[in-house]
Amino acid sequence: MDKFLLLLLLLAVFPFVFFQGVATTCMVCSLFRKGKCMAGKGNCTVEEGPGCRTRDIFYFNIRDGFRYNHTQLDCSNECKSWKLIRGDLKVSSFCCKDEDFCNKYRGKSLYWKPR
Template sequence: MAKFMFLLLMLGAFSLMFFQAEAIICMACSMFMNGRCVEGEGECIMEEGGACTTRDIYLSNVRGEFLYNHTVLECSKPCNPSKKSYFHLKISSFCCQSQDFCNRYKVKLVNKYAN
């Protein structure tokens, strides 16, 4: 009986290790600006059916042009890549599931105007 219990315990531990190896870790930051996270820096684990998400936030100026403001990095379920506008706000969302930290914001020149 002890061998059977040991076998069940080992089987449970193996399955736990297997499923943890499948988890994708995403960057998390509630406000990413000027190449660094200024608020809410951390990590999150992508849920099944979810994705690592990058959302670029644009605000309109007095001339009605949308100017880049900041980026939000997070885990989303579900994640739907999109471009949405709400009067003075525009949000562009991108999703990835390829590898750990696939939503890491790469330092690049961001078009200050939204398309």
């Protein structure tokens, strides 16, 4: 009888343990430069939303074109990969999810090429 009650209890708890929304933890930093967070360091959690966001900020100068300035890391409910160029400013946004700290800045992409 005790084994039967234990089995019923396990069957009742199983869906709550294994089928609940998986949370993703993301890095937060409002000013990431030269391999470290200079301002606004922390973490955030995305329950079911799109995920962790990485935004690279570039500024234009006549001699070198667009040059990397800093990165911003955060959580976003409306996270989409996009690129914006407006005047002397370029912002590249990348998203990831389903892996904790997937937006950890790892340096320039091997596939990134200036235009």
